[in-house]
Amino acid sequence: MDALLLQVLNGLDKGGAYALIALGLTLVFGTLGVVNFAHGALFMLGAFCTVTLQKILGTSVRVRDESVTFFEAYKEVPYLVLWFGDAGKAVLQWVVPLSILLAIPVMMLIGLVMERGLIRHFYKRPHAEQILVTFGLAIVLQEIIKAMFGANPIPQVVPPIFSGSAEIGEWLGLGPGVSYPWWRLIYLAFSLSVVGAVFAFLQRTTYGMTVRAGMADRETVGLLGIDIENRFTLVFGLAAVVAGLAGVMYTPVLPPDYHMGMDFLVLSFVVVVVGGMGSLGGAVAAGFLLGIVQSFASMTFIKEILPGIDQIIIYLIAVGILLARPRGLMGRKGVMET
Amino acid sequence: MTLDSPRREALVMAVFAVVILTMPLWMAPFGASYPDLLQKFAIYGIFAIGFNILFGLTGYLSFGHAAFLGVGSYAAMWSFKALSANVLPAVLGGVLISGLFAALIGYVCLRRSGIYFSILTLALAQMSYNMAYSVLTPITNGETGLKLTQTDARVFDQLAGVVPEAGLPSTSLFGLEMTGYPGFYFCAVALIGAFFVALRIFNSPFGLKLRAIKSNQTRLLYTGFNPKPHLWVAFILSGMYAGLAGALLVVTDPLAGAERMQWTASGEVVLMTILGGAGTLVGPLLGAGLIKYFENIFSSFNAQTLHDAFSFLPDFLENTLVFLISPFVGHGWHLTLGVLFMLVVIFLPGGLMEGIRRLTRLVKARRDRNSDPEGAAVVPPSSVEG
Known part of the structure; x- marks a missing residue:
C-alpha cells in the first residue's frame, strides 16, 4: 500500500511535466494546425530562464576571507549577499520560484516572435515541412543554449522551507515511514493549477470562448469580423509560457541541460497521441496516466518479471492505442484522420 | 513522367560508377581525399538513397530510420564475432536482419499515415534504442557497445583453419583488410549497386505507383490499386538500405554502439535527404556528401x-x-547544420537539386532571350521566375 502510494505520487509529478508540455502541443495543434517539434525546446528554454536568473543574481565578487587569519585568503561572495546580508542569501535560495516572474514575459515574447516570425508562414504548407522546419528550429535553439551555458547539467536549489520531505503517511493515517519530497508535491500542485488556469481561460472568458470557436470553425469566426489570427498568435505565446513554466519548476527535480527538451518532446508526442490529437482534456489525462504507468513499470518486482519494461512501456501503449483506437483516448472526430 | 530507356540507364550508371570510383582523385583538391571520410560519404550516401525511396517517392516521413542502421550494425557485428571475419556474410546478414526488422516495424507503422506515421516510427525507434541500452544488453553490450575480441568464436574461420593473429582481429574480404582504401572501394561498390537498384526502382512501374501514392492516395484507391503492399515493400527496401549502411559502418570500423540508433541520428538522414532534394535520385547522395564533408x-x-x-x-x-x-x-x-536546414526548408523545399534546376532554367531562359529576341515573347514569365 505504501509502495503503491509512492509510485502513484512519483508518476504524478513526472506526469505533471508531460501533461503541461502536451497541453501546449495540443493547444498549438488545435488552433494553428501546426505540429511543433520545437515545443520541447520551449520547455528547455523555460528551465534556462531559471539558470539565467541564477547567474545574474549570483554575480559574485572576490573578497578577502576574514575568517582565515594566518594568510591572505579570498572567497567569492555574491553581490546580493554583500549588500543585503541574509536577505540577499534568501533571494538566492528562492531563485526557482522567482524565475517564474522572469519566465512568463520572456516565454511569451519568445512564443510571439516564433509564431510571427516562422510558424505563421507554414500554415498552408504540408505537415511534413512543418515538422522539418520546427525540428530545425529545435536544433538551433538547443545548440544556442549549449554554446551559452555549456553541455553539463546545472543543478538548482530548492527554497529551504521546501527542502526535505513531507510525511504523507502520517497525514493519511498510514503511520510513519511514507515520506515524499516537498518540492515534488509542490510541482504536482503547480502543474494542476496551471492546467486549471488554462482551462479556466479557455472555458470561462470571452476571449477563450472565441479561441475555442476558432478551433472549431476558423472561417466562420473570421467572417464574424473577429481577428482570429491575432488570438491564435496569443495562444501560441500562452503555450510557450505553459511549457516554459513547466521547465522552470522542473529544474530542482532534473538539473537542466541543453538536450532535456528533446528528451521530453518525444514522450510528449506520445502523450498527445495517446490522449487524442486535438483534445486538451485527453492530453492532460494521458500525461498523468502515462507518468503513473511508467512509475509503476519501474517498480522492482515488475522489472523482475519483465526486465526493461519501464523503458518501453510508454511506447508500447502508444503503439497499441494507435492501432486499436487511432483517435486516441479522447480524440475528436476528423482531426488528422487520413 | 517518362521512363528512361535502358540505354540511357546504362549511360547514367557508367558515369556514376566512374565518378564514384575516381572520388579519391577529384576529392583531393577539396582536402577530403582520405579513406575515412570517403567511406563515410559512400555509407551515408547509401543510407540517404534508401531513406529517399520511402520519403522521396511516397512522402511518408519516417523519423526512425536510425533504428534500422543500428540493427544492421549489430547483425554485422555478430556475424563477425560468431561466424567469420569475412565481410560478405556480415553485410548479407545486416541487410537481411534489418529487412526483417523493417518488415515488422513497417507492418505496424503503415497502418497510419501523415504525422501519425512519423510519430509511430519515432516511438518505435526510440523504443528500440532504449531496449538496446537496457534489456538487450546481452546482445548489444549496452552502453559500452560491441567490439571484436581475440576470443570470439568465428565458427567458419575455425573450420577453414584460419589461425587468429595476435592483436585485435580485423575485418577482411578473403584476406584483404577492410580499412583504408580497400574499405572505401568495398563501400563504393556497394554504393554503386545500391544506386543501380534505386535507379531501377525510380524508372519502374513500381516507382510510378509509389509516386502516385504521394500525389493522391485516395485516387489510387479508386482506380483499384491497394497502396499498402507497395508501401510496405518500399519501407522494407529502405530499411534494408539502412541495414546495408549500418553493416558497412561496422565493416570499416568494427564497433557498434546504441547511440547510432538515437532519434537525432534519424533526424540526420532526414536532413541529408531534404538538403539534397527529396524525390530526386542524386539529391540525397549530394546532401549526405555535403553534410559529412562540412561536418568534417x-x-x-x-x-x-x-x-x-x-x-x-x-x-x-x-x-x-x-x-x-x-x-x-x-x-x-x-x-x-540546424540553421542551414531551416533555411533550406523555408526557402528551397526541393533542396539543392531544386536550386540547380531553377538556376539552369533561369540561365536557359536568359540565353534564349539573348540569342532570339522575338522568341523571348514566347517564354511565359512564370517559367523565367521558376
Missing part, C-alpha cells in the same frame, strides 16, 4: 584556426569576426 571541415575548426585565417584583417575586425563565427564551428557545428 567545420568541426575541425577552433578559435585559433579562425584567428589564423583572419589574421590579415585589423585586430578589432579579426576579433569581431572570430567572435561571430566561432559558435558555428568546432563543437557548434550542429548549430550551422
Whole structure:
C-alpha cells in the first residue's frame, strides 16, 4: 500500500511535466494546425530562464576571507549577499520560484516572435515541412543554449522551507515511514493549477470562448469580423509560457541541460497521441496516466518479471492505442484522420 | 513522367560508377581525399538513397530510420564475432536482419499515415534504442557497445583453419583488410549497386505507383490499386538500405554502439535527404556528401584556426569576426547544420537539386532571350521566375 502510494505520487509529478508540455502541443495543434517539434525546446528554454536568473543574481565578487587569519585568503561572495546580508542569501535560495516572474514575459515574447516570425508562414504548407522546419528550429535553439551555458547539467536549489520531505503517511493515517519530497508535491500542485488556469481561460472568458470557436470553425469566426489570427498568435505565446513554466519548476527535480527538451518532446508526442490529437482534456489525462504507468513499470518486482519494461512501456501503449483506437483516448472526430 | 530507356540507364550508371570510383582523385583538391571520410560519404550516401525511396517517392516521413542502421550494425557485428571475419556474410546478414526488422516495424507503422506515421516510427525507434541500452544488453553490450575480441568464436574461420593473429582481429574480404582504401572501394561498390537498384526502382512501374501514392492516395484507391503492399515493400527496401549502411559502418570500423540508433541520428538522414532534394535520385547522395564533408571541415575548426585565417584583417575586425563565427564551428557545428536546414526548408523545399534546376532554367531562359529576341515573347514569365 505504501509502495503503491509512492509510485502513484512519483508518476504524478513526472506526469505533471508531460501533461503541461502536451497541453501546449495540443493547444498549438488545435488552433494553428501546426505540429511543433520545437515545443520541447520551449520547455528547455523555460528551465534556462531559471539558470539565467541564477547567474545574474549570483554575480559574485572576490573578497578577502576574514575568517582565515594566518594568510591572505579570498572567497567569492555574491553581490546580493554583500549588500543585503541574509536577505540577499534568501533571494538566492528562492531563485526557482522567482524565475517564474522572469519566465512568463520572456516565454511569451519568445512564443510571439516564433509564431510571427516562422510558424505563421507554414500554415498552408504540408505537415511534413512543418515538422522539418520546427525540428530545425529545435536544433538551433538547443545548440544556442549549449554554446551559452555549456553541455553539463546545472543543478538548482530548492527554497529551504521546501527542502526535505513531507510525511504523507502520517497525514493519511498510514503511520510513519511514507515520506515524499516537498518540492515534488509542490510541482504536482503547480502543474494542476496551471492546467486549471488554462482551462479556466479557455472555458470561462470571452476571449477563450472565441479561441475555442476558432478551433472549431476558423472561417466562420473570421467572417464574424473577429481577428482570429491575432488570438491564435496569443495562444501560441500562452503555450510557450505553459511549457516554459513547466521547465522552470522542473529544474530542482532534473538539473537542466541543453538536450532535456528533446528528451521530453518525444514522450510528449506520445502523450498527445495517446490522449487524442486535438483534445486538451485527453492530453492532460494521458500525461498523468502515462507518468503513473511508467512509475509503476519501474517498480522492482515488475522489472523482475519483465526486465526493461519501464523503458518501453510508454511506447508500447502508444503503439497499441494507435492501432486499436487511432483517435486516441479522447480524440475528436476528423482531426488528422487520413 | 517518362521512363528512361535502358540505354540511357546504362549511360547514367557508367558515369556514376566512374565518378564514384575516381572520388579519391577529384576529392583531393577539396582536402577530403582520405579513406575515412570517403567511406563515410559512400555509407551515408547509401543510407540517404534508401531513406529517399520511402520519403522521396511516397512522402511518408519516417523519423526512425536510425533504428534500422543500428540493427544492421549489430547483425554485422555478430556475424563477425560468431561466424567469420569475412565481410560478405556480415553485410548479407545486416541487410537481411534489418529487412526483417523493417518488415515488422513497417507492418505496424503503415497502418497510419501523415504525422501519425512519423510519430509511430519515432516511438518505435526510440523504443528500440532504449531496449538496446537496457534489456538487450546481452546482445548489444549496452552502453559500452560491441567490439571484436581475440576470443570470439568465428565458427567458419575455425573450420577453414584460419589461425587468429595476435592483436585485435580485423575485418577482411578473403584476406584483404577492410580499412583504408580497400574499405572505401568495398563501400563504393556497394554504393554503386545500391544506386543501380534505386535507379531501377525510380524508372519502374513500381516507382510510378509509389509516386502516385504521394500525389493522391485516395485516387489510387479508386482506380483499384491497394497502396499498402507497395508501401510496405518500399519501407522494407529502405530499411534494408539502412541495414546495408549500418553493416558497412561496422565493416570499416568494427564497433557498434546504441547511440547510432538515437532519434537525432534519424533526424540526420532526414536532413541529408531534404538538403539534397527529396524525390530526386542524386539529391540525397549530394546532401549526405555535403553534410559529412562540412561536418568534417567545420568541426575541425577552433578559435585559433579562425584567428589564423583572419589574421590579415585589423585586430578589432579579426576579433569581431572570430567572435561571430566561432559558435558555428568546432563543437557548434550542429548549430550551422540546424540553421542551414531551416533555411533550406523555408526557402528551397526541393533542396539543392531544386536550386540547380531553377538556376539552369533561369540561365536557359536568359540565353534564349539573348540569342532570339522575338522568341523571348514566347517564354511565359512564370517559367523565367521558376
